[in-house]
Amino acid sequence: MTPVFCIVALFTLAGGLAAVTLKNTVHCALALTVALAGLALFFLRLDAQFVGFAQILIYIGAVAILVVFAILLTRSSEPEASGGIVSSRWLAGVIIAAAVFAVLGWAILRSAPALAHESAAPAVTVHQIGTALMGRYVLPLEIVALLLTSALIGAVIVAMHENGSAK
Amino acid sequence: MIEKLDQVFILLRDWLVQFLPADWQAIAATVLNVIAIIAVFPTLFAIVTVMERKGLGRMQNRFGPNRVGPFGLFQPVADGIKALTKEDVVPLCADTVVHFLAPLVLVVAVFMGFSVLPMGRNMVLADMDAGLLFFFAMGASTELSVFMAGWSSRNKYSLLGAMRAVAQMISYEVPLLMSSLAAVMTAGSLSLSRIVDAQNRYTFGLPHWYVFTPWGFAGLVLFSIAAMAETNRSPFDLPEGESEIVAGYFTEYSGFKFALFFLGEYVGMFSIAGLGATLFLGGWSAPLAILKWVPSWIWFFGKLMVAMCLFIWIRGTMPRLRQDQLMNFAWKFVIPMTLVNLLVAALWRFIGPGWTRWVVCWAILIGVYVLMGETILRKRHLGPRSYRYAE
Amino acid sequence: MLGEGLLKGLAETARNFAGSFVSEERLTTVQYPEERVAPIENTRDFPFLVYDGDDWHAGMRCVACQICEKECPPKCIYIEKSKDKKPDFTGKPQIYPARFDIDISVCMSCQICVEVCPFEAIKMDTEFELSTTDRFGGLLLDKKQLSRSNEHYHKIHPTEAAEVDARLAEEKAKAEAKAKAAAAAKAAAPVAAPAKPAAEAGKPAAAPKPEGPAASPQKAAENKPESPAKAEQGGASGS
Numbered sequence: 001m002t003p004v005f006c007i008v009a010l011f012t013l014a015g016g017l018a019a020v021t022l023k024n025t026v027h028c029a030l031a032l033t034v035a036l037a038g039l040a041l042f043f044l045r046l047d048a049q050f051v052g053f054a055q056i057l058i059y060i061g062a063v064a065i066l067v068v069f070a071i072l073l074t075r076s077s078e079p080e081a082s083g084g085i086v087s088s089r090w091l092a093g094v095i096i097a098a099a100v101f102a103v104l105g106w107a108i109l110r111s112a113p114a115l116a117h118e119s120a121a122p123a124v125t126v127h128q129i130g131t132a133l134m135g136r137y138v139l140p141l142e143i144v145a146l147l148l149t150s151a152l153i154g155a156v157i158v159a160m161h162e163n164g165s166a167k
Numbered sequence: 168m169i170e171k172l173d174q175v176f177i178l179l180r181d182w183l184v185q186f187l188p189a190d191w192q193a194i195a196a197t198v199l200n201v202i203a204i205i206a207v208f209p210t211l212f213a214i215v216t217v218m219e220r221k222g223l224g225r226m227q228n229r230f231g232p233n234r235v236g237p238f239g240l241f242q243p244v245a246d247g248i249k250a251l252t253k254e255d256v257v258p259l260c261a262d263t264v265v266h267f268l269a270p271l272v273l274v275v276a277v278f279m280g281f282s283v284l285p286m287g288r289n290m291v292l293a294d295m296d297a298g299l300l301f302f303f304a305m306g307a308s309t310e311l312s313v314f315m316a317g318w319s320s321r322n323k324y325s326l327l328g329a330m331r332a333v334a335q336m337i338s339y340e341v342p343l344l345m346s347s348l349a350a351v352m353t354a355g356s357l358s359l360s361r362i363v364d365a366q367n368r369y370t371f372g373l374p375h376w377y378v379f380t381p382w383g384f385a386g387l388v389l390f391s392i393a394a395m396a397e398t399n400r401s402p403f404d405l406p407e408g409e410s411e412i413v414a415g416y417f418t419e420y421s422g423f424k425f426a427l428f429f430l431g432e433y434v435g436m437f438s439i440a441g442l443g444a445t446l447f448l449g450g451w452s453a454p455l456a457i458l459k460w461v462p463s464w465i466w467f468f469g470k471l472m473v474a475m476c477l478f479i480w481i482r483g484t485m486p487r488l489r490q491d492q493l494m495n496f497a498w499k500f501v502i503p504m505t506l507v508n509l510l511v512a513a514l515w516r517f518i519g520p521g522w523t524r525w526v527v528c529w530a531i532l533i534g535v536y537v538l539m540g541e542t543i544l545r546k547r548h549l550g551p552r553s554y555r556y557a558e
Numbered sequence: 559m560l561g562e563g564l565l566k567g568l569a570e571t572a573r574n575f576a577g578s579f580v581s582e583e584r585l586t587t588v589q590y591p592e593e594r595v596a597p598i599e600n601t602r603d604f605p606f607l608v609y610d611g612d613d614w615h616a617g618m619r620c621v622a623c624q625i626c627e628k629e630c631p632p633k634c635i636y637i638e639k640s641k642d643k644k645p646d647f648t649g650k651p652q653i654y655p656a657r658f659d660i661d662i663s664v665c666m667s668c669q670i671c672v673e674v675c676p677f678e679a680i681k682m683d684t685e686f687e688l689s690t691t692d693r694f695g696g697l698l699l700d701k702k703q704l705s706r707s708n709e710h711y712h713k714i715h716p717t718e719a720a721e722v723d724a725r726l727a728e729e730k731a732k733a734e735a736k737a738k739a740a741a742a743a744k745a746a747a748p749v750a751a752p753a754k755p756a757a758e759a760g761k762p763a764a765a766p767k768p769e770g771p772a773a774s775p776q777k778a779a780e781n782k783p784e785s786p787a788k789a790e791q792g793g794a795s796g797s
Contacts, residue, residue, distance in 0.1 A: 026318060030265065033311060053300040061307020061340070065333055068314055072326075126297045126357050225578045226571040230587050484571040485564065540560025 005045065012038025025071045033064040050126050173462040176203065177289055200292045204281045211471075212433040213243035219479045226483035250426035258321060258419050265319035270420065270427035272312035277431045279305040280438035285360045287451045287464030298359040299351060302442060303344060306397065309435065310336045313406075313416050316428070320419035328415025331490065332399060332406035338497040339396035339403075345505040346389040349382050349512035350446040359442075363450035372456040376449040381528035382512040385536075387447040389505050391477070394439040396497070398432065400478055402485035403493060440474035441467070500539060507535045599715055602682035604662045605671055606706040614705040615654075619679035621646065622655040626671035626680055634664035635671065646677075650733075658701035662688060678722045681706075684714045 015034030022028045036059040043052035133141050171178065180199045184192045217232065217240060224231025232239035257266060283298035285291040295301055310333050317329020351357055354365040368375045377383030396403040399415075407415035417428045444450060448470050451463035488496070511528045518524035578584050588595050609617035622639040638657035646652045671680050683706065690696030712719040 024262075027262075027265075030311075030315065049295060049297040050300065053297050053304040056304035057300065057307050061304065061310060062337070065310055065314065065337065068318070069330075069333070072318070072330075126300070127355075222575065225575045228574055228578050228584045228586065230585060230589075480568065480571060480575075483575075484567045537559060543560060 008038055008041045008045065012042070026068060029064060029067045029071060032067065033060055036060055036064065050129050169460050169462075173288055173464075175462070176287070176464070197292075204278065204292065208278070208281065208434050208437055209430060211437060211468075212430055213247070215433060215437075215472075215475050216246070217242045218475070219482070222476070222479045223483045226480075247426070250423055253422035255422040255424060256419075260321040261419065262319035262321070265315050266419075267424075269312050269316035269319060270424045270431065272315065273309055273431040274427050274434070276305050276308040276312065277435045277438060279308075280435075281441070283359055284438065284441045284445060285363050285450055286441070286467045287462065290451075290464060291360050294358060294360050297357045299347060299357045299362075299442075302359075302438075303340070306343075306435075306439070307340065309431070312431075316420070317416035320416075322419050324412040324414075325416050325418045328406045328408075328412050328418065331412075332416055335396055335399070335403060335406060335493060335497075338494060339393045339501070342389055342497065342501040342505045343393035343397055345502070345509060346386045346393060347442070347446050349386045349508055350377050352509070352512050353377065353516060359445050359450070363445055363452060366449040367452040369456040374449055374452055374454060374456070376447065376452075376454075378447045380515060381525065381532050382508050382515055383447050385504070385508045385511070385532050387443065389501060389508060390443050390447065391474075392501055394436075394443060395478065395481065396493070398436045398439055400436065401482040402488050405487055405490060405493065408487060436475070436478060437471060440471050440478070443474060444470035500543060503539065504535070507531065597684045597714070599717065601684045601714075602669060603667050603686055604665055604683055604688070605660060605669075605680050605704070606683040606710075607658060607701060607704045608679055608681055608708055608711055609705050610708050612707075614702065614707070616644065617707075618654060618701075618705065619646065619677050620655050620658060620701075621652040621677055621679070622658075623676065625674050625676065629670050629674045631668060631670060632664045632666050634661045634666075635659070636661075655701055658704060659698055660704060661698045663693065663697040678726060681711055681715070681718075 012035050015031050015036075015038055018031035019028045019035060022031060036055065040052045040055040040059070043055055180196055180203075183199060184195050187195050220242070221231035221233075221239065232242040235241040235245045257263060280302050282292040283295055283301050285294075293301075313332045313336070314329050317325040317327075317332070320326070350362060354362040356362060356365075366374065366376050373379075378387050395401075399406050405411075407417070412418070417425060420428060444467065450470075451467040453459045453461060453463075453466055511531055514531070515524050515528050518527060574584070608619050609615075610619065611617035622637055624637050624639075627633075627635040627637045636657065636659040637655050640654050640656040643651035644654050667682070669682055672682055688697070708719070708723075711722075
C-alpha cells in the first residue's frame with residue numbers, strides 16, 4: 001500500500017464511480033477513460049509494460065473513441081431530464097454486482113496461499129511475450145485474428161450500400 | 168574533446184546534479200531531462216513556424232513575414248505575446264471542464280512521446296523495453312483530446328472537425344504502426360535506442376540505415392504519408408479545413424488555449440518526425456562514417472529539421488484531399504502496401520545477404536506499387552458523389 | 559504512374575522556392591508603407607468637394623442643391639443650406655452648404671453622388687489611409703476636411719478633370735455670352751467688359767472672378783441638367 005498505489009487506486013475508483021453516476025453519457029465515457037488509464041497505470045506498476053501500453057493504445061485510443069462515437073451517433077448527448085440515475089430495477093443490479101464481487105473475492109481468497117510464498121516477479125520482456133505468442137500460443141492468436149477479420153468483414157457488409165453498388 | 172561535445176548535455180546535467188544531496192540526485196536528473204524537452208521543443212516550434220511561413224511564401228513567390236525584427240525572425244515572439252494577451256473566450260453553452268481539459272490532454276500526451284525518443288548518444292529520457300508501443304499509446308491518447316475539444320465546444324463545425332480528425336487518425340494509425348513494424352521486425356526490438364544501435368553500423372563508410380533497403384525506403388514513404396495524416400498536416404488537413412469548417416475542432420478556442428493546440432500540433436509533428444528518423448534514418452547516427460565526430464544530437468535535430476522542411480514543402484504543394492479520397496487512400500492503398508512491405512521485410516530477412524534479395528524485394532515492391540497505382544488511376548471516377556444519408 | 563503528378567507538383571514548388579531567391583521579378587510583392595504602387599486612374603474610394611482657386615470656402619463649387627443627399631443610397635451625406643449667398647465660378651451668387659458632412663464609415667463608394675451632381679462639385683478621391691482612433695467622430699468628415707482643390711482633382715484623375723474643366727469652360731462661356739447678349743439687349747451701351755471673359759475661356763475655372771455681369775440664376779440653372787449625362791460619359795470614357 002504505497003502512496004503511489006493509493007493515489008492511482010483513488011483515481012481509478014473515482015473514474016469508475018463517475019462513469020456510473022454522471023448524467024451526461026459523454027461525460028460517463030470520458031470518466032470511463034480515466035478509470036481505464038488508472039488500470040493501465042496499475043499494469044505499469046506491476047512491471048507489465050507491454051500490457052500497460054497495450055491497454056492505453058487499445059482502450060483509450062480505440063475503445064473509448066468507439067464508445068463516444070456510438071453515443072454521438074445513436075442518441076442525443078443531452079442529459080435526460082426525467083428520472084434520476086438510479087434505474088427502477090436497481091435491485092437486480094445490486095444482486096448482480098454483489099454476485100460478481102463475491103465470485104471475484106472467492107477466487108482471490110482461494111488463490112491467496114499461492115501468493116503467500118514471495119518470489120521475485122519474473123521480468124517478462126516484450127521479446128519473451130513475442131516469442132510465446134508466435135510459438136506456444138500461435139493457434140489461439142490465429143483464431144483470434146480470424147475472428148477479428150470476420151468481424152471486420154461483417155462490419156463492412158453492414159455498412160455497404162443495399163443496392164450492391166459498393167464503392 | 169569531441170566526446171565531451173557529444174555528451175555536453177549529459178555532462179552539464181550531471182554537473183548540475185552533483186550539488187544536490189545524493190538522495191535527490193536521481194529525481195533532479197529526471198526533472199532536468201524533462202525541463203530540457205519542455206524547453207527545446209517549443210523553441211523549435213517557434214523556429215519552425217517562422218520557417219514554414221517564410222518557406223510557403225517563397226513557394227508562392229512572396230516574402231513571407233519580414234516585419235518583426237531582422238528578416239521577420241522575431242515573428243514568433245510577436246505571435247506569442249498576442250496569444251498570451253488575447254481574451255480567452257469560452258462559449259456560453261460549452262462544457263467548461265472538458266473544454267478546459269482538452270488542450271492540456273493534447274499537450275501532455277504529445278510531450279510524453281519524446282520520453283522514449285533517443286535524441287543523441289545516451290540522450291533518452293526513458294529507455295523502455297516497449298518504447299515504440301509507449302509512443303503509439305501516447306499518440307492514440309491525442310485522439311481523445313481532439314474529440315473532447317470538438318464535442319465540448321457545442322459547435323457543429325467543431326464536432327464535424329473532431330469527427331473527421333478522429334476518423335482520419337484511427338484510419339492512419341494502422342499504416343503508421345504497420346510500416347514501423349518492418350523496422351521492429353528487422354531490429355528485433357521495440358526499444359527505440361536498440362533500433363538506432365542496429366542501424367549505427369557502417370560498411371565502406373556507408374551507414375546501415377533501413378532507408379537504404381527496399382522495404383526501408385517503402386516503409387519510410389508509407390510512414391511519412393501516415394504521419395502526415397496522423398498530425399493533420401496538409402494534404403490531410405481536412406479536420407481543420409478552413410474553407411469548410413472554419414478551424415475544425417479548435418474553432419471555439421482562442422487566446423492561449425488556441426496557442427496550446429497549435430503547439431500540440433507542431434510538437435506532435437516533431438515527435439512523429441523524430442520517430443521516423445529513428446526508425447528508418449538511423450536516429451542520431453551520422454550519415455557517413457567519416458562524419459562520426461560530429462555530435463550525435465546535431466544529426467538527430469538535423470534529420471528532424473529536414474523532415475520539417477519536407478512537411479512544409481508538401482504543404483506548399485498539395486491540395487487538400489476529400490474525405491472519401493482520404494479514406495479510400497488509406498484503406499485501399501496505404502494499408503495493403505504496408506502489408507506487402509511487411510512481407511518484403513520478412514523476405515529480406517530470410518533470403519539472407521546477397522544480390523538476390525535486392526532484386527526480389529525491389530521487384531515485388533515496384534510491381535505491387537505499379538499494379539495498385541494502375542488500379543487506383545483506372546477506377547478513379549470524378550463524377551458526383553453519392554450520398555447515402557444526406558439525401 | 560501513381561504519384562507522378564505529385565512529383566511534378568513538388569518540382570514546381572521547388573522551382574518557385576529557388577527562383578524567388580534568384581530572380582527579383584518573381585517577387586511581385588510591394589512593400590507597402592515604404593513602397594507604393596501608383597494608383598491607376600480609375601481608382602476611387604470616398605467623395606470629396608472640389609473648389610477652384612486657393613480659398614476652399616470661396617471657391618467651393620457646391621451650391622447645396624441636396625441632390626446627392628437625396629440620391630445617396632446609404633444616406634451618408636448631411637447638408638445644411640446657408641442663409642446667405644456667395645458667387646459661383648461664373649460669378650453669379652449662389653447658396654453654399656453651411657454644413658456638408660459625409661460619414662465615410664457609412665459611404666459605400668458607389669459614386670452616385672458624383673454622377674447626379676449637376677455642378678461637378680463632388681468627385682471621388684483616391685486617399686485610402688483614413689484610419690483613425692475615433693471610430694465615430696473621426697470618420698465623419700466635415701466640409702473643410704472634404705474640400706480638395708481642382709489641382710488635386712487634376713492630379714488624381716487627369717483625363718476626367720480635363721473633360722470636366724472643358725465642360726465648365728463651355729458653360730461659363732455660354733453663360734457669359736448670354737449675359738453679354740442680355741446686357742446688349744437691355745442697354746444699348748456696349749461695354750468693353752465681355753471681351754475679357756471670352757479671352758479667359760481658354761483657361762477656365764482656374765480663377766473665377768466675378769467680373770462679368772450677373773446672368774439671371776434661372777437661365778444658368780436651365781443649362782445644368784445636361785451635365786449629369788456628361789459626367790456619366792466622362793466616367794464611362796475614363797473606365
